[in-house]
Amino acid sequence: MTALWNEIPRHGKWLTALLLLVFIAAPLVVDRYLLSVLVLVLYFAYLGQAWNLLMGFAGQLSLGHALYLGLGAYTATTLWLLFGIGPWIGVFVAIAVAAAAGLIVGWLGWRFGVEGVYFALLTIAFAEFTRIGFDHLGLTGASGGLFLPVSPTAHDWWNLNGGVHLFYYVALILAIAATLLAAWLRQSPLGYRWLAVREDPEAAQAVGINVFRVRMIAMLISAGMTAVGGVFYGFYYRNLFPSQIFDISRSIELILGPIIGGLGTIFGPIVGAIILTPVGESLTTFMQSSGLNVPGAKSIFYGIILMIIISLRPSGVWPWLAKHLRLDRPKS
């Protein structure tokens, strides 16, 4: 870890410290609304890191990460509601459930040679099955939804119940931890195996890499991390509907950040979330204040932004930005 830090050029260290300071101090300055937007920025940065491990590092496209998000959210909230098990303990069960689901998807796909687009379709199918299943699961309120009690004045960090400040700092810690984990994994032997498998699975096999196992580990970590995001979602919004949490738009919105920021980079998911979320939120605000009611406008808007950025910066914003800030690693 210290070696990683030493690799960053001096002004990069200052910029990183400054960014951290801005995020830590933001709640002192900004109002509640802006802070709630920043919560989303951090939340999407976190989920982007989780998804980027699988796609950006190991090269496997999942369009069904809503599955792990939803399983995580439902597991922890149900444990809390029915058994009084707090989210800080429930999160481990949530991770285990989502990771197990990830292993099933990965096993079915990679064991039987389902690759590329077909694998992506498989991931969508699993999220959809699960959505339909939860629509009929009485334990969690079926399609009518699951609700956690709301108490605006609570300051109960142990039960993840409180104001936006609490969730802001939880999201900040999650985003920082995910980024550190991604950076550490990237330079670990496992990270290099992921890159080898991403670049050329056959060549990876020829150098003795167990392609199946390496992909399964990526899936395990990515699904587990996404489940933590789901726990956060469940306790932050305090209501869950299968038609929302398992919806394909959840899967899509969490992959836009890393794609726009830069696939397979450490800071890409953060940069993507910083660009995309405020833009999306201001569109929503604008639509509301101007009285326009166009369902799906946000999706169209995201689509347009995605097209523009992909055509201008095909490998994402971060590699370009890093070059201009002279933060890219010098190729010796």
Add this chain to the structure above:
Amino acid sequence: MLTVDNLSVFYGDAQALDDVSLAVEAGTIVAIVGANGAGKTSLIRTIGGMIKPATGRIRFRDQEIAGWPSHLVCNLGIGQVAEGRQVFPSLTVAENLDMGAMLPRARANRARNRQRVEAMFPKLSERLGQAAGTLSGGEQQMLAIGRCLMGEPELIMFDEPSLGLAPSIVHDVLKAIRDLNASGMTCVLVEQNVAVSLKIANRAYVLENGRVTLSGTGAELLADERVRQAYLGL
């Protein structure tokens, strides 16, 4: 060192190898020649553990390895230099080389093997920090061979190592293979360049439609009328 007995391989209904048998003795170069689609690559990939055979036996030293997964086959000491210079393009030369040293059998000796490989291919050691995709075709082939050597193989299977390379580079690649062999490495060579591969081979097999139709020493096959007609155009 390596013996293949009565090996048959299918892709769905299509038979790629039909009752193939061959033997590779330690320290030799064995050439496998044949037209496109004769089953040469299927043979290498089956020995390497990437394709499971329907029937037949593959023995390496004292182990029966037919059907083993590729990462275990690699770790026994059977290296592969796959067709088409499969380097990892966006990784650096150094990273590519280190990727070859991730095998449990070779992990501990990484530094020593790096020195050896760099001494063998000085051009690579000048470009360690460069992305492998920016190397020339010949340099990529050297990198693929160097990466394979990082895994300390006892036998290397080369699949079309001269494919798509300029004639002078082909010469370099074949010289590298001969040098390796001179230092004791056992080599299996699949080459479209039949004349050259028969010249350097101790033993050779001709594959046609998945079957071995002819075998003998390199010199014998070079002199064989059928080989001269079919593959050398004489």
